[in-house]
Amino acid sequence: MTMDKTPLAAVERDKLLASLGATLRDDLKAGRRTGVLVLEISQFKRIQVTYGHARTQEFLRELMRRLVDALPKKDKVFYRGGDEIVVALCGLRVREQLNLAINKIQRIVAEPVVLCGNSLRIGLTIGASVTLETPIAPEDLLHQANRALLEARDRQRETVIFDPSLEDEGVASLELQSLLSDALERNELVSVFQPKVDIRTGQVVGVESLARWHSHLLGPVRPDLFIEAAENSGLIGRLTIWTINNAAKQYSLWGEQAVPIAVNLSAAVINSPELQRQLRHALSIWGMPPEALSLEITETAVMEAPAHSMESLRFFADMGIRLALDDFGTGYSSLAYLKMLPVSDLKIDKSFVQNLASDASDRKIVKTIIDMAHNFDLKVIAEGVEDEKGYQILMDMGCDIVQGYLVSKPLKPEHFRKWLLEEQWRRPAQAGRRPACA
Numbered sequence: 001m002t003m004d005k006t007p008l009a010a011v012e013r014d015k016l017l018a019s020l021g022a023t024l025r026d027d028l029k030a031g032r033r034t035g036v037l038v039l040e041i042s043q044f045k046r047i048q049v050t051y052g053h054a055r056t057q058e059f060l061r062e063l064m065r066r067l068v069d070a071l072p073k074k075d076k077v078f079y080r081g082g083d084e085i086v087v088a089l090c091g092l093r094v095r096e097q098l099n100l101a102i103n104k105i106q107r108i109v110a111e112p113v114v115l116c117g118n119s120l121r122i123g124l125t126i127g128a129s130v131t132l133e134t135p136i137a138p139e140d141l142l143h144q145a146n147r148a149l150l151e152a153r154d155r156q157r158e159t160v161i162f163d164p165s166l167e168d169e170g171v172a173s174l175e176l177q178s179l180l181s182d183a184l185e186r187n188e189l190v191s192v193f194q195p196k197v198d199i200r201t202g203q204v205v206g207v208e209s210l211a212r213w214h215s216h217l218l219g220p221v222r223p224d225l226f227i228e229a230a231e232n233s234g235l236i237g238r239l240t241i242w243t244i245n246n247a248a249k250q251y252s253l254w255g256e257q258a259v260p261i262a263v264n265l266s267a268a269v270i271n272s273p274e275l276q277r278q279l280r281h282a283l284s285i286w287g288m289p290p291e292a293l294s295l296e297i298t299e300t301a302v303m304e305a306p307a308h309s310m311e312s313l314r315f316f317a318d319m320g321i322r323l324a325l326d327d328f329g330t331g332y333s334s335l336a337y338l339k340m341l342p343v344s345d346l347k348i349d350k351s352f353v354q355n356l357a358s359d360a361s362d363r364k365i366v367k368t369i370i371d372m373a374h375n376f377d378l379k380v381i382a383e384g385v386e387d388e389k390g391y392q393i394l395m396d397m398g399c400d401i402v403q404g405y406l407v408s409k410p411l412k413p414e415h416f417r418k419w420l421l422e423e424q425w426r427r428p429a430q431a432g433r434r435p436a437c438a
């Protein structure tokens, strides 16, 4: 049995994945299966509080030793930090061996550990996954075991073995909320930036900041899922402040290449005084001019609380910040009302933009929106532009700005700079022109 040299130093994710990857390759070649168990020690906090750090380490060491002794030599045991241990079960002939290993581990753990003269009995919650005949990446197998662990916690079961239906059910929202709260503390969120270009000149006129979360437990989580979890749990305020601060910081780091940045504002935070305070603060400490920040607010969010929202929108607009109506076309704005809003941009929802080339009624809608917006002196941004035909149609319709995979997917901040410098995008109508940065 192999064991990490320093069992109590938490294994780095890359090392864990590399080691698991090697096992997967060997097992696949030999026609065997690989199992992964994620073990979570119940009441771990209580043990730490009661016995202190040194004793807890001693206890963990003892637990690791028992696992190492009991499992076959070729298996691998990793301490993942906190209350978590990961076990790779190698060379399984049949799936049932996974159950046998789990039973064995439960038995070992049932034996009390003596700490400070007290005999301590602990419990484990186990999430398990096992390979099928087809190859699987180590991070996916680990993700499945993590997913099974969450399910076990949720259903208060000792063990859950991953099965694909778990993915369909989605992550239990409460679990997601608590992980997201941790994630904000652990700095697991990052912002990516998607360029917007002037449809006629090809110039990059700004970027939209989009949040990404790579959870240490769940792997990548879809933005719409975690934004919804944030909105439902009241975490959206913290998330938004984090995003704005990050945008302002990025703006200052980009220096000469800086372009205006748009940030999404959920309905729940539009009227938050704390947000307004923090926003001023972020702009001032990073030296970002308010005109370089744009706030995207969905049409529906504004319509939900018109009178109240209007005041907040005025506040932002008076500061010099640009406001954009997002996802336009999906809500029910009254035109009269729209005229009164202090917004300067209107973003046509991507559902109308994606099939422009093939859908005549989408073309009619988009043309109507563009003309109406121009009557109100609003700039029109089309989002979700994926092909050249769509781009050309939008240009013919008089659209001002485009954003979408045709131009670029959302980019990590360091790649954005490179993308700008290396001229990775040329507008279709005039290939060869540099999409220069302002």
Ligand code: C2E
Pocket: 194, 209, 210, 211, 222, 223, 224, 227, 240, 243, 264, 265, 266, 296, 326, 327, 350, 383, 384, 385, 386, 403, 404, 405, 406, 410
């Ligand atoms: P959104 O504001 O409508 O953002 C545009 C979404 O369209 C992004 O999805 C973007 O990646 C995607 N997209 C861009 N170009 C294309 C394209 O050509 N084709 C297709 N099919 N999609 C394209 P993403 O990043 O998954 O974000 C989803 C939603 O999550 C966003 O929709 C926004 O409502 C929300 N969101 C993301 N980050 C934040 C944030 O920091 N705060 C808040 N409040 N919401 C956020």
Ligand code: CA
Pocket: 208, 264, 296, 326
């Ligand atoms: Ca948006």
Ligand code: CA
Pocket: 326, 327, 347, 349, 350, 383
């Ligand atoms: Ca949108």
